[in-house]
Amino acid sequence: MSVNGLSHVAIQAKDYKATITFYTKVLGFKVGHHWSLPSFRIKEASMLVSPDRRTCLEIFDNDAVIPAQGKKASSEQEIAHGALLHLAFYVDNVNEMYEKALAHGAKAFVEPDRLSLGEPPLVVRNAVIHSPNGEIIEFIEEVDFDRSSAFIR
Numbered sequence: 001m002s003v004n005g006l007s008h009v010a011i012q013a014k015d016y017k018a019t020i021t022f023y024t025k026v027l028g029f030k031v032g033h034h035w036s037l038p039s040f041r042i043k044e045a046s047m048l049v050s051p052d053r054r055t056c057l058e059i060f061d062n063d064a065v066i067p068a069q070g071k072k073a074s075s076e077q078e079i080a081h082g083a084l085l086h087l088a089f090y091v092d093n094v095n096e097m098y099e100k101a102l103a104h105g106a107k108a109f110v111e112p113d114r115l116s117l118g119e120p121p122l123v124v125r126n127a128v129i130h131s132p133n134g135e136i137i138e139f140i141e142e143v144d145f146d147r148s149s150a151f152i153r
Contacts, residue, residue, distance in 0.1 A: 008047065008058045009058070009087060011060070012060045016044050016062065018133070022133065028051045031047075032048065041065045042060060042064040043061045044061040045061065086128070086135070089139055091139045097127075097139045102129065106130060109128040109129055112126070122143070126138055
């Protein structure tokens with residue numbers, strides 16, 4: 001028995017429709033399923049499927065009562081702390097995705113650049129934004145961790 005991959009990450013949206021729009025129009029996700037569940041005060045929820053059809057984002061409306069790690073930020077200036085630090089998506093071109101995200105309401109955090117990790121260095125190209133909903137999202141160009149000396153067996 002082994003893990004076959006990450007199924008999904010759940011996000012509670014301040015503005016449900018705007019969050020769905022950001023992930024579909026900017027990052028290319030598709031709505032795979034939509035539902036409500038009154039027993040958990042879920043008015044709206046959707047499972048968004050990534051373009052590679054292997055990873056999903058589960059989006060809940062702001063009033064849904066669901067188990068969570070960490071806590072909601074009470075303001076845009078407050079940093080929320082919890083187990084989830086950021087979402088990272090592989091992209092073909094970090095610069096293009098960064099600019100597209102900013103054009104659709106994201107806020108800049110770390111501009112596109114090359115980052116050298118470890119010794120010997122593993123060089124990655126990435127950028128980080130705050131989504132309009134507040135998630136911290138990293139865009140990273142493909143990294144072959146299996147072939148890097150950084151891969152630990």
